[in-house]
Amino acid sequence: MKKIGILTSGGDSPGMNACIRSVVRTACYFNIQCIGFIRGYDGLIDNQYIELNRRAVSGIIHRGGTILKTARSERFRTIEGLKQAANTIALHQLDGFVIIGGDGSFKGAIELAQHTSVKIVGCPGTIDNDLIGTDFTIGYDTAINTVVEAVDKLRDTAESHDRIFVVEVMGRDAGLIALRSAIASGAEAILVPEIKNDLDTLIKKISSWRKDKSSKIIIVAEGDESGGAYKVAEIVKQHHPLHDVRVTVLGHIQRGGNPTCMERVNASIMGYHAVKALMEGKHQVMVGIIDKKVHYTPFEKATKHIQEINPELLQMLEILSS
Numbered sequence: 001m002k003k004i005g006i007l008t009s010g011g012d013s014p015g016m017n018a019c020i021r022s023v024v025r026t027a028c029y030f031n032i033q034c035i036g037f038i039r040g041y042d043g044l045i046d047n048q049y050i051e052l053n054r055r056a057v058s059g060i061i062h063r064g065g066t067i068l069k070t071a072r073s074e075r076f077r078t079i080e081g082l083k084q085a086a087n088t089i090a091l092h093q094l095d096g097f098v099i100i101g102g103d104g105s106f107k108g109a110i111e112l113a114q115h116t117s118v119k120i121v122g123c124p125g126t127i128d129n130d131l132i133g134t135d136f137t138i139g140y141d142t143a144i145n146t147v148v149e150a151v152d153k154l155r156d157t158a159e160s161h162d163r164i165f166v167v168e169v170m171g172r173d174a175g176l177i178a179l180r181s182a183i184a185s186g187a188e189a190i191l192v193p194e195i196k197n198d199l200d201t202l203i204k205k206i207s208s209w210r211k212d213k214s215s216k217i218i219i220v221a222e223g224d225e226s227g228g229a230y231k232v233a234e235i236v237k238q239h240h241p242l243h244d245v246r247v248t249v250l251g252h253i254q255r256g257g258n259p260t261c262m263e264r265v266n267a268s269i270m271g272y273h274a275v276k277a278l279m280e281g282k283h284q285v286m287v288g289i290i291d292k293k294v295h296y297t298p299f300e301k302a303t304k305h306i307q308e309i310n311p312e313l314l315q316m317l318e319i320l321s322s
């Protein structure tokens with residue numbers, strides 16, 4: 001392994017910079033040259049890159065976003081784009097590649113591998129935590145802490161006015177941000193894509209709420225079948241007109257901010273092991289951490305969405321919030 005490339009792709013997530021730093025510094029330690037492509041796969045197609053050395057990644061471990069920028073490349077979905085990206089890899093005579101991104105990025109990597117012999121290893125970078133093969137993706141811990149901080153604040157005003165707050169969090173296909181932040185913030189209910197007809201259940205549940213319950217927080221994952229927080233608030237109001245209902249959509253605030261300690265450590269571990277994996281000849285695998293141990297999961301498997309949400313955690317939330 002003499003020269004590797006690195007890029008970040010898909011939605012940015014806090015901790016990507018810590019991962020980039022780890023990849024670059026590990027590569028430097030083993031005398032591997034490293035270049036970073038700008039704006040994800042678009043940069044690879046257009047051969048837009050920067051040389052990365054130890055100094056280039058100083059002062060970034062604590063910063064959200066990605067110094068390499070990111071994109072969801074439409075051109076990379078075409079054969080021409082894939083071929084152009086493979087040409088860039090050949091031009092730089094790369095032996096290995098590290099891709100930091102989510103499921104779309106790894107699906108792209110599977111396609112890319114059809115056009116190049118470069119070894120590709122992935123690090124899971126997405127706030128959604130919806131990849132198989134790791135307990136936590138890079139960005140998830142920071143995102144849920146951001147949600148909890150926001151819900152704590154909403155709780156104050158909800159309590160003062162005896163209101164219901166419907167809070168929408170990210171998670172296009174997964175309710176993991178919703179579930180964990182709901183447990184940590186003591187939310188009264190969640191609506192997640194993994195559970196069908198949960199809005200009907202919620203409407204019934206509201207009738208059973210104690211009359212003296214002052215604040216009520218409902219966390220809705222954006223991908224839930226109900227159609228989002230505004231829709232949920234409308235239906236709740238129709239069935240429970242006496243309740244005062246407000247909506248907060250947290251949106252992209254969840255993608256920003258300084259990564260938590262856990263995030264920085266996990267991202268560093270994953271970046272370090274991505275380079276070591278390339279040196280060992282691993283290919284088309286994602287580095288993950290399960291039960292504090294490093295695991296390698298083939299991209300094919302990592303990108304199969306988790307359709308199930310831990311039923312015991314759901315039940316616990318139910319018990320603790322009643």
Ligand code: F6P
Nearest residue numbers: 011102126127128170171172222
């Ligand atoms: O992939 C992470 C994610 O945060 C999803 O939960 C969300 O639907 C999506 O990104 C939105 O991303 P963007 O606005 O960048 O397209």
